Amino acid sequence: MAVETTTKSTTTAGAVAEQAPSRAAALAPLAVDVAAPIGAYYLAHTGLGLSLVASLAIGSAIPAVRTVAGLLKDRSLNALAGLMLVVNLVGIALSALTGDARLMIAKDGLVSSVIGGTMIVTALVGRPLMTAGLRPFLIRGSAARAAAWERLAAGSDRFRRLERSFTLTWGTVLVAECAAKVVGAYTLPVETMVWMGTVFLAVAIGLGIVVGNRFAGRMGELVAAEARTPVDTALAA
Numbered sequence: 001m002a003v004e005t006t007t008k009s010t011t012t013a014g015a016v017a018e019q020a021p022s023r024a025a026a027l028a029p030l031a032v033d034v035a036a037p038i039g040a041y042y043l044a045h046t047g048l049g050l051s052l053v054a055s056l057a058i059g060s061a062i063p064a065v066r067t068v069a070g071l072l073k074d075r076s077l078n079a080l081a082g083l084m085l086v087v088n089l090v091g092i093a094l095s096a097l098t099g100d101a102r103l104m105i106a107k108d109g110l111v112s113s114v115i116g117g118t119m120i121v122t123a124l125v126g127r128p129l130m131t132a133g134l135r136p137f138l139i140r141g142s143a144a145r146a147a148a149w150e151r152l153a154a155g156s157d158r159f160r161r162l163e164r165s166f167t168l169t170w171g172t173v174l175v176a177e178c179a180a181k182v183v184g185a186y187t188l189p190v191e192t193m194v195w196m197g198t199v200f201l202a203v204a205i206g207l208g209i210v211v212g213n214r215f216a217g218r219m220g221e222l223v224a225a226e227a228r229t230p231v232d233t234a235l236a237a
Contacts, residue, residue, distance in 0.1 A: 102185045105193050109181030112204075116174030119167050126160070128167035130212075138220045148226035159222050166215040170208045177204035 044050045044058045090107075122129040139145045152159035180200045184193050 101190045102193075105185040105190065105197060106182045108197060109178040109185065112174045112181065112201075113178035116171045116178060119171030119174065123164045123168040123171060126164065128164050130167040130170055131163055134163075134166060134216060134219075138216070138223050142227065144227040145223050148223050148229075152222055152226055156222065159219060162215045162219045162222075166212050166219070169212045169215065173204045173208045173211075177201060 040058050044054065050058070119129045135149060139149060153163070177200050181193075181197050184196055184200070188196060
């Protein structure tokens with residue numbers, strides 16, 4: 001028993017150790033896309049005395065550079081990443097030509113609207129965009145759960161409805177975040193919107209997590225129950 005307990009403890013500790021770097025890796029892009037642009041803006045504008053437009057352009061360039069680096073590293077074109085890159089570059093170019101700092105801030109809202117709108121459309125047509133990211137969390141590397149997911153996706157209307165609702169939730173909150181950011185860009189001081197835009201994004205992400213997890217949790221329960229069902233019985237049903 002002591003050996004068994006030690007083995008289980010070692011396995012659990014190993015699993016926690018494996019999860020820690022993966023979580024850090026998952027949060028790294030968020031830090032680059034959110035924290036780094038704000039820091040770059042204040043450094044350029046307050047520290048170096050650059051104009052609002054120039055400072056915002058420097059901050060916006062950081063996510064664009066990360067996207068390009070990711071494309072070069074993976075040697076493959078991710079449609080969503082490519083779309084974000086194009087929107088960022090177009091926004092920077094328009095802001096540079098017009099000299100409008102508010103347009104630069106509103107451009108960030110456009111990125112959210114494009115992503116959110118795409119999520120909504122894919123959910124409505126039955127090919128939810130968020131499924132690719134959600135599936136690994138619910139499958140947890142289990143072959144039985146993976147098979148259960150496939151059976152549910154093929155034969156359960158409730159499961160597919162929850163799957164669409166999860167993506168629809170995230171699409172809706174991102175579109176709402178876009179609307180708030182665009183309104184704020186043209187009604188609030190630019191200096192305020194530099195940090196307020198991050199607050200809008202944080203609120204949107206928080207709502208997405210709270211509401212989306214309700215659907216994801218129910219999907220997880222269905223997957224777990226299906227995984228415990230004998231295959232012959234599931235096929236017969």
